[in-house]
Amino acid sequence: MNWDAEVDVVVVGGGGGGLVAALTAAEAGLEVALFEKTEFLLGNTAASAGMIPACNTRFQKSLEIDDSIETMTQDILKKNHFESDPKQVSALANVSGPLVEWLNDSLKIEMSVVTEFKYPGHSNFRMHAPPSRSGLELMRLLKRNALNHENLYILYQSDLEEILLDEAGEVLGISINTPDGLQLIRGRKVILATNGFGGNTKMVQEYIPEIADALYFGYEANTGKGIEAGKNIGAATTHLTAYQGHAAVNENTGLLVTWGTIMMGGFYINIEGNRFGNEAHGYSEFAKEVLNQPEQYGYIIYDEEIHNQLLTIEDYKQLTEMEAFKKADSIETLAELIEVDVKNLANTFGKFSNQTDGTADEFDRTSFAKKLTNPLYAIKVCPALFHTQGGLQINEQAQVLTAEGTPFQHLYAVGGCATGVSGKQAYGYMSGNGLLAAMGFGRIAGLHAVNQLEQIKRGI
Known part of the structure; x- marks a missing residue:
């Protein structure tokens, strides 16, 4: 040659x-x-x-x-x-x-x-x-x-x-x-x-x-x-x-929302205000679960303590600067801000808050790092394919x-x-x-x- x-x-x-x-x-x-x-x-x-x-x-x-x-x-x-x-x-x-x-x-x-x-x-x-x-x-x-x-x-x-x-x-x-x-x-x-x-x-x-x-x-x-x-x-x-999927991309900003929001104590809801699976199993397999939900997107709910701890992550810091989150002093007000059913989200929050770390809930989640306290945060997220x-x-x-x-x-x-x-x-x-x-x-x-x-x- x-x-x-x-x-x-x-x-x-x-x-x-x-x-x-x-x-x-x-x-x-x-x-x-x-x-x-x-x-x-x-x-x-x-x-x-x-x-x-x-x-x-x-x-x-x-x-x-x-x-x-x-x-x-x-x-x-x-x-x-x-x-x-x-x-x-x-x-x-x-x-x-x-x-x-x-x-x-x-x-x-x-x-x-x-x-x-x-x-x-x-x-x-x-x-x-x-x-x-x-x-x-x-x-x-x-x-x-x-x-x-x-x-x-x-x-x-x-x-x-x-x-x-x-x-x-x-x-x-x-x-x-x-x-x-x-x-x-x-x-x-x-x-x-x-x-x-x-x-x-x-x-x-x-x-x-x-x-x-x-x-x-x-x-x-x-x-x-x-x-x-x-x-x-x-x-x-x-x-x-x-493949690697991910259940938490904020499509409005084009930025990834760290799964630390979940592992530090948050939870994931669909647009009806309900949880639908074990978020702590992993963000890759959870992407498919979100695709099976109405409108194929949802929200992660967590609190200010978690928010403050995640500010060392560059993408999360950028999300904050872009005001990608909704923040409220109660779960009911937060539900109104993100336009989901207030009663459903309040019930979901109540059940989640009563879980004990190490004890399985209805979705077999056993990791509940903390009790969420006001003020509360919500961010809209959708599933994505990252790579094969x-x-x-x-x-x-x-x-x-x-x-x-x-x-x-x-x-x-x-x-x-x-x-x-x-x-x-x-x-x-x-x-x-x-x-x-x-x-x-x-x-x-x-x-x-x-x-x-x-x-x-x-x-x-």
Whole structure:
């Protein structure tokens, strides 16, 4: 082939997973080319809260939080009903602590443990995030690091065409549509980080029709291109029915309402003023429940103490500045403000207020962190699809597998492009699984590629 360029590592996709993989390889001195489909380095990471679950970190230890790789592995497997590959889950739990400390120490991205509340499924405080609790900040800092490497080339508006193979069926590189036309790029290692297919209406309707009517709250460039390119060369796919939903997007502002509103003691009602499920199970599976309600939206009810504690989260702070909430000194007045049945909401509030933490209610919710007190808050929220969690099948080194289960030696997939650790359905998603699979496998793929190329160089 007549190559237009040759590098050590080709990375396709400039979100969190792609940047972590590219930075890992570039730090080792390899020549890296990163191709981004759009004009920006954003991806789903930028729309997230920037929270990465990690265990056994020095940040946890400084707060006397006793966590372990085994505990985190079991938490993830329990949440997804043991449907994901235990080896992949263990690999991510193993890399999670070193990943967070590398972000902090090598990339100078200040990380700390989120201790305001525990997300559903996590038995410990293990979410780590930058100070603003913002994925946009995380992406800005990753990009800043990438621009500091002269051996890391970033090309925008470059859309993957196909993965190129040699006569033996091994990966040689890619063809990619760039502003200068179709180019052939030789890569000794190729890392796919193109996310999933949440932005591809046809694929969503085919594989996850239950969420097809929801708002899509992910990056528009996530059209499944990497998954399709992998399938075209014989790669296996799994768990294409898996996804992360979210039940709490404020559509008026386009901002996510943190599930901390629930986990710190709030509850979710439909437009008739009634609760309809166990909110504390998880925001991903609850999205489908909201779609089954009248008008397919609802309200989260909580109090001022919770409101004040959440002001450290950038998106929530912006919601406050935009006056996205309704506030009242009684539940009856709040019902009038949000135009729901006063009697229904008052009855719902009364029943909820009488619940005891640890005792199951009619929806099997057992976590009631506090008694809500006046003044009370309400915010209108709707369900959304954030990203898909199924994709190309990979092993614990993030290498893409063939239909026969053997790895392509030079091809990796990370994040939404690959099968994640959320099992087969929305219920398997545990908070942080998306960023963990993107950045964790990004780190794993980068390190594995570096190690493999070093061995080749030494003739091993």
